Amino acid sequence: xxxxxxxxxxxxxxxxxxxxxxxxxxxxxxxxxxxxxxxxxxxxxxxxxxxxxxxxxxxxxxxxxxxxxxxxxxxxxxxxxxxxxxxxxxxxxxxxxxxxxxxxxxxxxxxxxxxxxxxxxxxxxxxxxxxxxxxxxxxxxxxxxxxxxxxxxxxxxxxxxxxxxxxxxxxxxxxxxxxxxxxxxxxxxxxxxxxxxxxxxxxxxxxxxxxxxxxxxxxxxxxxxxxxxxxxxxxxxxxxxxxxxxxxxxxxxxxxxxxxxxxxxxxxxxxxxxxxxxxxxxxxxxxxxxxxxxxxxxxxxxxxxxxxxxxxxxxxxxxxxxxxxxxxxxxxxxxxx
Amino acid sequence: xxxxxxxxxxxxxxxxxxxxxxxxxxxxxxxxxxxxxxxxxxxxxxxxxxxxxxxxxxxxxxxxxxxxxxxxxxxxxxxxxxxxxxxxxxxxxxxxxxxxxxxxxxxxxxxxxxxxxxxxxxxxxxxxxxxxxxxxxxxxxxxxxxxxxxxxxxxxxxxxxxxxxxxxxxxxxxxxxxxxxxxxxxxxxxxxxxxxxxxxxxxxxxxxxxxxxxxxxxxxxxxxxxxxxxxxxxxxxxxxxxxxxxxxxxxxxxxxxxxxxxxxxxxxxxxxxxxxxxxxxxxxxxxxxxxxxxxxxxxxxxxxxxxxxxxxxxxxxxxxxxxxxxxxxxxxxxxxx
Numbered sequence: 001x002x003x004x005x006x007x008x009x010x011x012x013x014x015x016x017x018x019x020x021x022x023x024x025x026x027x028x029x030x031x032x033x034x035x036x037x038x039x040x041x042x043x044x045x046x047x048x049x050x051x052x053x054x055x056x057x058x059x060x061x062x063x064x065x066x067x068x069x070x071x072x073x074x075x076x077x078x079x080x081x082x083x084x085x086x087x088x089x090x091x092x093x094x095x096x097x098x099x100x101x102x103x104x105x106x107x108x109x110x111x112x113x114x115x116x117x118x119x120x121x122x123x124x125x126x127x128x129x130x131x132x133x134x135x136x137x138x139x140x141x142x143x144x145x146x147x148x149x150x151x152x153x154x155x156x157x158x159x160x161x162x163x164x165x166x167x168x169x170x171x172x173x174x175x176x177x178x179x180x181x182x183x184x185x186x187x188x189x190x191x192x193x194x195x196x197x198x199x200x201x202x203x204x205x206x207x208x209x210x211x212x213x214x215x216x217x218x219x220x221x222x223x224x225x226x227x228x229x230x231x232x233x234x235x236x237x238x239x240x241x242x243x244x245x246x247x248x249x250x251x252x253x254x255x256x257x258x259x260x261x262x263x264x265x266x267x268x269x270x271x272x273x274x275x276x277x278x279x280x281x282x283x284x285x286x287x288x289x290x291x292x293x294x295x296x297x298x299x300x301x302x303x304x305x306x307x308x309x310x311x312x313x314x315x316x317x318x319x320x321x322x323x324x325x326x327x328x329x330x331x332x333x334x335x336x337x
Numbered sequence: 338x339x340x341x342x343x344x345x346x347x348x349x350x351x352x353x354x355x356x357x358x359x360x361x362x363x364x365x366x367x368x369x370x371x372x373x374x375x376x377x378x379x380x381x382x383x384x385x386x387x388x389x390x391x392x393x394x395x396x397x398x399x400x401x402x403x404x405x406x407x408x409x410x411x412x413x414x415x416x417x418x419x420x421x422x423x424x425x426x427x428x429x430x431x432x433x434x435x436x437x438x439x440x441x442x443x444x445x446x447x448x449x450x451x452x453x454x455x456x457x458x459x460x461x462x463x464x465x466x467x468x469x470x471x472x473x474x475x476x477x478x479x480x481x482x483x484x485x486x487x488x489x490x491x492x493x494x495x496x497x498x499x500x501x502x503x504x505x506x507x508x509x510x511x512x513x514x515x516x517x518x519x520x521x522x523x524x525x526x527x528x529x530x531x532x533x534x535x536x537x538x539x540x541x542x543x544x545x546x547x548x549x550x551x552x553x554x555x556x557x558x559x560x561x562x563x564x565x566x567x568x569x570x571x572x573x574x575x576x577x578x579x580x581x582x583x584x585x586x587x588x589x590x591x592x593x594x595x596x597x598x599x600x601x602x603x604x605x606x607x608x609x610x611x612x613x614x615x616x617x618x619x620x621x622x623x624x625x626x627x628x629x630x631x632x633x634x635x636x637x638x639x640x641x642x643x644x645x646x647x648x649x650x651x652x653x654x655x656x657x658x659x660x661x662x663x664x665x666x667x668x669x670x671x672x673x674x
Contacts, residue, residue: 002339009618011521014531016381017597017618021359044353061554107656121458132656185661260346260354280617281346281354319444320468324522331384331393 004332006292007278007285011325019285021278023293023333024201028209028271032198034296036332039201041231043064043277044184047079048258050137051224052173052203056142056165062147066096072222074231075136079257081237082111082131084119089234090130090325093139099148102131105156106188113237128228134188134310140210141166141190157190163191173213173221174203189261191205197275200264204273208254208266225254227264239310241287245294248307252298255290263290269298284327292329330337340374340626341669342617343629344622348662356613356622360596360630360670363538365546365608366591371633372535373669379513379616383520384416385595387474388561389510389540393502394477395557399484403433410561411568412473418574419448419468421456426571427467430476430484431537432462434483440465442493443475443525449572471525478503489649500528510550510558511540513603524596537601541610545591545603554584562591578624578648582631585644589635592619592627600627604634622665629666 002020009017022037054076057063063073074095087213095101109132111117120127124198129135138156145152145162155162158180176195186192207212208225210218228235229251236242236257245265246253254266261278263286274293277287288311295308312333316325346354352505357410359374385476391413400410409430418520431437436497446469448454455465466472471483476490480488485498504515523529542548545562547555565572565666566588573579573594582592582602591603599613600623611630625648632645649670653662 011381011529014379014381014521015520016531017616019617042351044348044351089346105657107658109585109656118458119454120515121460123460181551184351184353185659187655187661189655189657189659190350194348194353279354280356280619280622281618282619285617318522318524318526319446320442320445322522322524322526324524 001038003279005330006036006333007288008330009325009330010328016325019280019282021276021285021289022173022197023276023289025274025293025297026198026201026204026205027188028211030202033272035198036335042182042196043262044192044260045195045200045264046186046192046258046260046262046277047134048256048262048275049170049200049203050079050263051077051221051228051254052170052207053137053166053257054140054224055173055217055220056162057144057171058223059216060144060148062144062163065147066093066143067091067289070093070227070230070236073227074234075317076140077224077228077256078235079133080115080136080137080234081113081240082109082127082133083113083116084238086234086237087130087134090139090244091133093136093143097143098236099142099146099152101128102132103142103152104132104135104138105154106132106134108163109133132188138188158183158191160286167191167193172217173206174199189290197277200275201273204264204266204275205271206273208273209270209271211271225268228256229254245291245308248294248311249298249301249304252304253294255294261286263287265290266296270297272297288314288327289333292333296334338375340616342667343373343670344625345665345667346662347665352664356617357614358622358626360533360611360613360626361534361538362609362634362651363535363542365542365548367539367542369535370609373672374533376538379519379533380599381521381529381531381597382537382601382612383529383595383597383599384414384471385415385593385599385601385612386507386537388505388558388565388591388593389507389544390412390474391477391561392506392510392554392557393499394481394559396553397481397485397502399481402484403430403480405430407564407567408571410564411571413477414561414593415452415473415567415615416446416470417473417571418450418453418577419446419464420450420453420574423473423571424467424573426478427472430473430480432506434480436483436489438465438467440470440479440489441472441475442491443469443471445468452575469525495520495528497582497627503530509554510543512549523667533616537612538610539602539611541603542608543610544607545610546608548608562605565593566591581648582645584627585631585648586635586638586641590631592631598623600609600624602627602631604631607634609634611672624669625651625664625666629670633671
């Protein structure tokens with residue numbers, strides 16, 4: 001099936017571009033609350049599932065052994081902007097396990113935050129793996145390895161015990177198989193597995209409600225999602241969508257972006273999990289889509305819904321500060337489904 | 338109609354994302370050589386039509402009065418990367434008309450070229466309007482104004498005589514009406530008008546063949562396209578697609594990108610004009626689309642087609658330099674049409 005247009009890009013009053021996609025909202029019992037588009041087609045969730053990938057860090061006891069609080073757990077679930085606070089916290093996490101940035105296998109990335117990149121440039125410094133947007137997740141992986149007594153070298157490999165723990169957590173939570181047949185390699189070199197949006201939405205409903213996870217995993221999931229909601233800056237970075245979404249209703253929205261137009265979210269008060277993908281991989285569209293679907297699900301709270309609807313309808317100005325373009329969710333975002 | 342998927346994004350062997358679009362190739366008589374998707378739907382051509390917008394600079398005599406050669410004409414048609422050579426040439430063009438960057442109304446933009454931006458940052462300097470990717474076009478507009486005796490203030494406005502000259506050239510070349518009903522504002526604040534891809538493709542066939550333009554305009558069009566083909570760096574910037582496409586067959590391919598997934602091109606030896614738009618506005622996809630259609634049109638030259646096909650199938654590596662993703666034109670790019 002062809003997915004519907006969910007977001008239109010307007011220049012003046014004319015539609016200039018359009019973004020198709022699919023969205024699934026599931027409840028704590030696995031029921032489909034609302035969906036649109038093909039939610040059975042496998043998609044790579046990329047970084048949107050970092051909170052699930054961080055379960056072994058908590059479940060193994062490593063997080064407690066190293067005294068990690070909400071800040072460290074939030075960073076372990078983050079796609080951060082490489083700002084100084086992000087890089088320093090990743091360094092501190094590694095130090096707890098007796099490691100430094102040389103152990104990171106995520107690769108070097110310039111901070112995506114412009115001011116942070118400029119600060120390095122002005123100082124004549126170069127970025128390192130701590131600035132990689134995934135350094136918190138990788139620091140969590142490394143701490144888990146050291147605590148468990150694994151040789152951490154090669155921890156990004158699909159057959160390394162660390163990635164086997166991560167894969168096992170992903171399979172249990174999403175109830176989707178993760179194997180060589182649906183595997184790709186992510187930007188930070190760990191495996192990513194293509195699974196249907198329905199499984200991802202149901203997975204986040206399990207994460208936020210604890211349903212079907214068993215008491216230990218349910219507690220770990222709750223700790224991780226609460227950490228992210230408490231520290232949205234550490235999950236994301238200055239000016240980014242994850243922060244705006246989670247701050248729209250503090251403690252009531254978990255939201256996490258992933259590359260190539262994926263977004264996952266969870267609503268504790270409703271026990272809902274949400275997963276979506278913009279077909280063409282555009283971040284601008286996935287951000288507007290998740291804001292629109294969150295506004296729809298929280299429509300009962302007019303203030304929160306209004307904030308979210310503003311995020312779903314961003315306006316873009318040109319180099320002279322003149323508003324020239326905007327995004328608009330289509331009627332498909334409001335369909336019966 | 339729903340446009341076909343023209344480019345797939347692969348992660349490993351799995352399709353991760355997909356880009357839809359429409360393409361039109363027209364010949365010098367206005368005949369359709371090949372097309373796919375809805376080529377009658379109006380699209381904003383954005384910067385892809387800068388060569389047409391530069392016609393008044395040549396036709397008015399301003400280019401000759403100020404002694405502009407191929408370098409200046411190429412920059413007048415450019416969406417450049419704000420590198421030092423671009424900014425300095427724009428400054429020199431303005432100086433010929435007795436102006437400086439304070440006359441530019443395109444707004445300030447950081448160089449899109451990373452090294453150029455870093456050079457400014459390291460020196461504690463800030464960008465100015467000369468670094469705006471459109472500064473060459475605007476310098477051309479300003480030179481035209483001064484030569485014609487217009488008050489240049491407000492030259493970006495739709496009702497200013499400069500923009501009326503530009504609009505008249507666009508209307509004549511594309512044979513599409515340009516009015517308030519199909520007008521938007523571009524990133525550099527000048528008007529942009531949504532017209533069908535068929536009109537754009539036929540327009541570039543006229544530009545490259547001279548057919549139906551009259552001798553003076555045909556000569557101006559030839560001069561501008563030849564300037565761009567001779568100076569692809571000045572039209573574009575280090576490492577960018579316009580350069581790679583035009584250098585694939587020097588003097589035989591004119592290619593110009595536009596924002597929101599538009600590409601226009603022309604093939605002098607065939608008298609063909611080409612216009613395409615990626616529905617979702619993605620540059621990565623429009624670049625692969627134009628490379629694929631150029632490879633198709635120049636299939637008779639195996640070496641050139643091979644180079645273009647490599648550009649149509651780019652491979653992306655991750656932070657560790659591992660190839661993890663790639664683009665692939667679909668069978669729709671090879672359809673009978």
